[in-house]
Amino acid sequence: MRFFMSPSFALCSILSFSATQITSSTASSSKGSSTSTGTNPASSSTQPPPDVLLRVPNLSVGRIELDVDNLSAEINLAAEVASLVKINAGVQVGIEKVNLTIVDVQAELDLIVRLEPQVVSIVNRTLATLDLAPGLVGLLNGVTDVAGNVVGNVVGNVGDVVDNVLGDVGGAAGGVVNEAVGSVDGLLGSITQGSKSLNYIIDDSGNIVQVTGVAGKTVTSIVGNYQQNMTYTGQAATLPGGLVEKTYKYSPLGALVNVIFNSLGQVVQTTVVTSKTGTGSKAGSTGGDGVVQRAASGLFGLLGL
Known part of the structure; x- marks a missing residue:
């Protein structure tokens, strides 16, 4: 029919x-x-x-x-x-x-x-970070507010914001924020030039990304990569699944980065081993404001900005 x-x-x-x-x-x-x-x-x-x-x-x-x-x-x-x-x-x-x-x-x-392996890797790294520092989930909203104030150069209000989030802008706040930042991969370091903070991270493709605050907004730009701007230290290790891990040094910030390659030589993951934060071209930024800036930079690295 x-x-x-x-x-x-x-x-x-x-x-x-x-x-x-x-x-x-x-x-x-x-x-x-x-x-x-x-x-x-x-x-x-x-x-x-x-x-x-x-x-x-x-x-x-x-x-x-x-x-x-x-x-x-x-x-x-x-x-x-x-x-x-x-x-x-x-x-x-x-x-x-x-x-x-x-x-x-x-x-x-x-x-x-x-x-794609990159998608699975992003989820696995995030879960591993939360497993090492479960306090990040509770601090996420508060640290995001602090990061926005730092990028917007509202330094005078940072103390009140951190006090509302962590309860103490003194040693307790510094300890909690430093612990959170230490658990975040990707942060190469920060440089403060006057009232402007430049944060540098490395993404999972091996690109060096500069994160700055312009008119209260976060601006990211790729300024280099591990091949052109980093020096291979000669250290290498073989990982399961045919992966190879090599260590590179980023001299401007004195950071060591482990770069993991697959069998085709493609970058699948990067992890910062050590990093520094400084003023101008030198390390040594201290004080409550510097702690909050490192917290903001670490959060940018975790979110892949």
């Missing part, structure tokens, strides 16, 4: 029908009655387990007629760790003026999604 439907009604019908088929097929697969054959790509011994797996072992369609004027579809994958890291990956597809007729079709569908 041949039938026709309006575009909106036809679209609802096909989507409802597909959802019913997928639910039914998935249920039958769990009971062992799937009719799928061939090699299972998700269980191959040479591939890691997928991050997302959608399997429709048996999809049968008698007859479908579909008229569409404009159809768009969007698939999103969202991952969030506390309020520190948010990752969104998605696919958007759009088609116009489609007339589709499907008759007596049987199909098998496997959708396998594997995230």
Whole structure:
């Protein structure tokens, strides 16, 4: 029997029908009655387990007629760790003026999604940092407020802000903030020039990023990389999974950085071993304001700014 439907009604019908088929097929697969054959790509011994797996072992369609004027579809994958890291990956597809007729079709569908190692590394590093310093979650909102005041050069109000966040702008505040900064990877160091603070971090691609405050806003810019601006110390170590860790020195701030490469020589992760904070071109910035500036710089490094 041949039938026709309006575009909106036809679209609802096909989507409802597909959802019913997928639910039914998935249920039958769990009971062992799937009719799928061939090699299972998700269980191959040479591939890691997928991050997302959608399997429709048996999809049968008698007859479908579909008229569409404009159809768009969007698939999103969202991952969030506390309020520190948010990752969104998605696919958007759009088609116009489609007339589709499907008759007596049987199909098998496997959708396998594997995230890039860099995405997994970002989440793993964030979780590892929180495991070492769980207090960062509670201090996140307060330290963010302090960082905004420092970048905006409102130094006169820093004492009151830190007092509201940590309860004591003196030794207790300095100890807590220093402990938080010590747990953050990526901070090469800070340089204070008059009322302007320049913070330098290294991202997971090996780029040296300068973070400054301009008119109360945070501005980031790439000013170099580990290949051009750092010196290889000759220290190297072999890590599991075919990874190699090499140590580089960033002389302007006296920082040592461990750079991890994969088997193709690509940078997959960087970690700052030691760093310094100074005034002008020399190290030695001290006092409550310097502690808060280092806290802000460490937070920028954790968030990948």
